[in-house]
Amino acid sequence: MTSAAKKLSQTAGLPPGTLVYVGDHKKQTARITLFDFDVNQYKEQEIFSVEECFPFKDSETITWINIDGLHDVDVIEKIDSRFGIHPLVLEDILNTEQRPKIEDYGDYVFITLKMFNYNPELDEVTPEQISMIFGSNYVITFQESQGDSFNPIRDRIRNNKGRVRRMGADYLAYALLDTIIDDYFVILERLGEKIELFEDQLMGDTDNTWPHKIHQLKREVILLRRYIWPLREVVGGFQRIESNLINKATGIFLRDAYDHTIQVMDTIESYRDMLSGMHDVYLSSLSIRMNEVMKFLTIFTAIFSPLTFLAGIYGMNFQHMPELHWVWGYPFILVIMATITSLMLIYFKQKKWL
């Protein structure tokens, strides 16, 4: 959360449009893959020099260039000049703390949003920034690190499954967006299972790690919420763009993606409600437990105080205490003590403290 401010504060004072990669620096070089297809044919190719992509720009076919790794600023800049992208767009691509947004630059549309990767070892969700530029016949995607999220789309292109090869660059962009949104449900499912598990375990449990656990989940939800909230504007903005770049037939699919976004947001909101409900339940558990402890203490005190006092009485050393000389004095006092104890127990039973 706070790291966003941290990273952005590095660029304070630089002229806008200066290309600085603010993400974590990784060692691999950027990996570029290219798909070029139309209904009838497709070509898949790994690119080692960015210049290899350039001839595809002016071809009739749809070209999808995917770049894994943003630290190679040089590559980004070459694409910039060749595809005529505004420097601010490229600054936004490199700024991995960018808020999700969509911008229509006339000749091309720029989309940036977050993908979430779940690391099962650390039980942690980490955001990764995905940027997309699409023009009339090309889509360029930028990922922070290598991932396999787009594989279903790659398969669909290879096998000509679905509509992806029949429709334009806008549909490809939609399909990629939809894949990312679909992935959110996987993250939400994991989170939801965790919340349900916690709810079952929490009932009546006063383990003192709960506030920490609930707080952690809350932070995770705040993180997700922060990156997913602007998504509605992104998908909504995609729908509203009036441009030749967007085919009418794609609109109906965008409406569907929009619905999914709303559903993601609804789910996050109900998670928030449930988590704050869990905190209330935990606090109640603590109070209930405290009540029980106090009752226990009080019962012990209330029973033994009078008994100990009675024993103290007959432990006094007065010369003239007739009871001490009675033959049945000792048994008599024991009976009295038993009676007091019984009355106390009956009283507590009636008060429902026992």
Next chain:
Amino acid sequence: MTSAAKKLSQTAGLPPGTLVYVGDHKKQTARITLFDFDVNQYKEQEIFSVEECFPFKDSETITWINIDGLHDVDVIEKIDSRFGIHPLVLEDILNTEQRPKIEDYGDYVFITLKMFNYNPELDEVTPEQISMIFGSNYVITFQESQGDSFNPIRDRIRNNKGRVRRMGADYLAYALLDTIIDDYFVILERLGEKIELFEDQLMGDTDNTWPHKIHQLKREVILLRRYIWPLREVVGGFQRIESNLINKATGIFLRDAYDHTIQVMDTIESYRDMLSGMHDVYLSSLSIRMNEVMKFLTIFTAIFSPLTFLAGIYGMNFQHMPELHWVWGYPFILVIMATITSLMLIYFKQKKWL
């Protein structure tokens, strides 16, 4: 709640428009019933092969096809191609975690929303998805499982009661929608009675199952709220559709359905307010109880501490303790003890602790 994310995550990566039924799989085959009517006549028919419906498509009369059971994807697909429905609509029908929505596709309107079934044995409310497609002279409804919610409409058609046979497919769609919304009041009534019962029982009760019970009710309200909230947009959208499919006379009925939706939402909101008020009352009860327990403990301690101390004093073995040799020493000390006790009791009376 979380199951929605769970089910949707199954379809992540599939091309949009792929027909996958994400609901629970049941064993019965889909059951199809057909009504065909105009003002003068009606025909009711159980359909065993989906092809039997097709001739009705082009008839002048209003045709209502109801399909119970969504798992028979084959049936859905046949209807798709014959009635010219967009694949995304059919995907939405099968996706039983769909958010309620209305979509105008020009030739037909698609509505999906939730119905709630109360299971009295488990004391549980389960949502069921209802989808509806209506065109100029037909209505197709899809239910997850067999139910009798639409029976009142069936009776009205059979007996030519109300306006349903005099008006068009849009009115039939409205009537079905209205029936579902009316059913919400039954669920809300049950919920409201439970809340009132709980409120009466809760006063002064510190039973430790309350946080759980209140939390359960809250979850139920969150569930209802989540599915009913979008309904306003659905009914509002229905009203705003500008199309030949919607007769002007139906508009006035839709306004009425809209009012009912708002009323359902208002009721849910006041239930939320009341439930969070109940939690506050419960927490207060706990604190009050704690105060009482503490007072009890303190009174016992405050009375017996000085008495036991006094008894301890005269239990000391000093050789030179003149009081021990007084003839009236023992009665004297008992009187002192009684006096201390009385003063304490008076003090607590004044403090209103007793």
Next chain:
Amino acid sequence: MTSAAKKLSQTAGLPPGTLVYVGDHKKQTARITLFDFDVNQYKEQEIFSVEECFPFKDSETITWINIDGLHDVDVIEKIDSRFGIHPLVLEDILNTEQRPKIEDYGDYVFITLKMFNYNPELDEVTPEQISMIFGSNYVITFQESQGDSFNPIRDRIRNNKGRVRRMGADYLAYALLDTIIDDYFVILERLGEKIELFEDQLMGDTDNTWPHKIHQLKREVILLRRYIWPLREVVGGFQRIESNLINKATGIFLRDAYDHTIQVMDTIESYRDMLSGMHDVYLSSLSIRMNEVMKFLTIFTAIFSPLTFLAGIYGMNFQHMPELHWVWGYPFILVIMATITSLMLIYFKQKKWL
């Protein structure tokens, strides 16, 4: 609150426009009174057969028909057919759980809202539904039970006071609406006095009936809020109607009624704020009281534990305890005990526990 859902669930499944009275059934027959007036003259008449009203429909003068008691569905239906009212309107009139609303049907305008009756014996506020239909020269009002709320208007008509006889049916409708809104202030005044009284009594009081009392007031405010909130739309809608039915001169009065509605809502909102503030104050009182009880307990324990221990020491039976044989042993130990007690008291004084 919950009774609304209860009553509405009775009509689930009936065709819209079916006339069913969902309110409580009372024994008296409906009472119909009629006023017919223009600037120069007025006629007041009790009606025993609904047909007597019909001739007034087409007269030039303004006719006000008031019906007390909704259970006589037959009367309502006759008025329906004669005045050409849409069946849904009449369904809404009978449905006493209707949300306040205004609807423009072209020839007439339909308004329904709540009036509140305070029952001083039960110290309870009960809502009553008032419906109004007004056309170019008539106003029909429907009340659940007989009441005297409209008497001020009746007096104004009888005595030709104010503008009511000089202006049209729309002004009469406004005047009736304004009378109802004015009555809200009476209810709010009572509520406000109760809140102020409670605030004064609450300070430092930890009586355990407070949570219940505050919760009751909160429920009352939720009830009022629920019925009054939609009123803004009603009066706002009245202002916005563009129709020949509404005279321009009436508009300026409606603006005034709108201001009053906003003021009612503001007052209710500040009551809510004050009530939730009261709950906080009560919880603080409980905590303060608990702190005091605990301090008291601790002081007692802290003073008597060392004393009792010391007495216990010299109650031991060791043969070789030189102090026991000192002549001044007993006074000496008493002085030590007094010193310990004094030091403790000084310590607690310094800690401000005393």
Next chain:
Amino acid sequence: MTSAAKKLSQTAGLPPGTLVYVGDHKKQTARITLFDFDVNQYKEQEIFSVEECFPFKDSETITWINIDGLHDVDVIEKIDSRFGIHPLVLEDILNTEQRPKIEDYGDYVFITLKMFNYNPELDEVTPEQISMIFGSNYVITFQESQGDSFNPIRDRIRNNKGRVRRMGADYLAYALLDTIIDDYFVILERLGEKIELFEDQLMGDTDNTWPHKIHQLKREVILLRRYIWPLREVVGGFQRIESNLINKATGIFLRDAYDHTIQVMDTIESYRDMLSGMHDVYLSSLSIRMNEVMKFLTIFTAIFSPLTFLAGIYGMNFQHMPELHWVWGYPFILVIMATITSLMLIYFKQKKWL
């Protein structure tokens, strides 16, 4: 707060436009002062009979009539008929519980809002209603009681300072409005100082008057908020009036007054936030204090319970207790007791309870 409802409930049932003064009745007669000025000259005059004002109505110069005291309904009515003011306006002037508002009546504009007077003796803020009517060449102001808030404006007119004599009646109305808003900052300053003082004093203090003090401040803020909130609409409405009454040059000043209003509202909102934060801090203080008390109690109990028990053991009267006959038995047991005490103290030190 509640008194608003109380006063308004007095007028329930009266025809709209009936002139009833609902404020507190004071004994002095209304005091009327008049300013008549243009750029070159000004005249200041105390008026004893309302008719003296009338000639100024049609003069070219700007006339400002200020009326202190609303109880003299007769005066108000005469002005009514002479200046052609709508009866509802005059009703609003007399109704001192009126919500702040602005209304454009074509020939004149009516503004009503609240001024706040601080009474340092009672340490209380009381609202006073100010109403203003301005036409093309006159401004009439109505105050509940005599005050000196408008003196700065009077001085400016007398000394021809600022723009007030160069511009029209609209600018004078703005200047009066601005003076009132400026006065809010004085009230807010006092409130802010009180809050800061309280914040400094509150830290760690568990005095049981805090909930009351904080609640009082909260009520004061609720009161201010309630009367200042509608002000935004008033100033905003003033800006939006499209009328010959408003000079373009005044618009830029109104924008400034609008900014000030927003700033007043922002300040009130942050006060609310700070006050609810203070309540949290106080509750934490109570809990911290409770923890300390409990620790203290527990330490005492934990140290003296074992010691008293040990002393009890050797106070038993068994014949065969060899330790009792040891020569070093008594010193030995004292050493054991000292050891137990030391160990306990070390344990509590480690637990950081000491």
Next chain:
Amino acid sequence: MTSAAKKLSQTAGLPPGTLVYVGDHKKQTARITLFDFDVNQYKEQEIFSVEECFPFKDSETITWINIDGLHDVDVIEKIDSRFGIHPLVLEDILNTEQRPKIEDYGDYVFITLKMFNYNPELDEVTPEQISMIFGSNYVITFQESQGDSFNPIRDRIRNNKGRVRRMGADYLAYALLDTIIDDYFVILERLGEKIELFEDQLMGDTDNTWPHKIHQLKREVILLRRYIWPLREVVGGFQRIESNLINKATGIFLRDAYDHTIQVMDTIESYRDMLSGMHDVYLSSLSIRMNEVMKFLTIFTAIFSPLTFLAGIYGMNFQHMPELHWVWGYPFILVIMATITSLMLIYFKQKKWL
């Protein structure tokens, strides 16, 4: 916070447009620096007499006048008359408690907003007001005190880096605005680190300085929020200005600045959420700690009460207590005591109190 109201209350009663500096008075005289540049050349100059600036007003080149120190009202007034600035603008510049805003005066645009300076010694953030006026070929900036925030822009002008010398006065204004917004991230980073540090330290810690620390952070966030919230309107307003002053090419950069503003606001909102979460965690810690203390106390009481009672029994002085004469009486009673203690410990183990 409250100081804003304090300072503004000083000007209550003065005519609008009166120039009064409400900030803290400092001793240095205002320092004026001037940049004059176009693509080909630039001139940097320190100004000692304000008249030196005037010739630049009508030059073709872009002129940037920066004034450090607002207390020299004379300087401000001279600039006023020469550049034809409205008196209200200059009043706003001097009023250092001004809410951030943008105003279009036709010939020039006025912007005022806050910069934040972090004082590491006091660990405090103090706001400083920055005002900006820009016309077709000049920008005038006003700072409360000397600072180096604009140095990056100065360097860019000197070294002709970025676009600043190629574009107009509007771009320079944007660049200055962007520099200020970038600085916010530095402040947010510091705040975020503090919050994360606190979160790590807080877990399980019940130190009683936490409420104070959290409250301080909350106040800081409220302060930031109050000054940054209006920024959205400022940058949004900048974007929407339709004027020859704004070049189309600048619009795309403003969109970027707008995104940054939203991101700053999002960050502040999540800080608020996290801080209120921290308060909850702290309260839970207190309750958990209380529970532990209580358990400890209860265990001690429950173990030693019966033991002490038993010892008391055999400390009684009855003549006829056979156990006292048994040879094995003493060891026997010790065994019984050990057994009771063991059973208690087992019981507490089972209850998980140990």
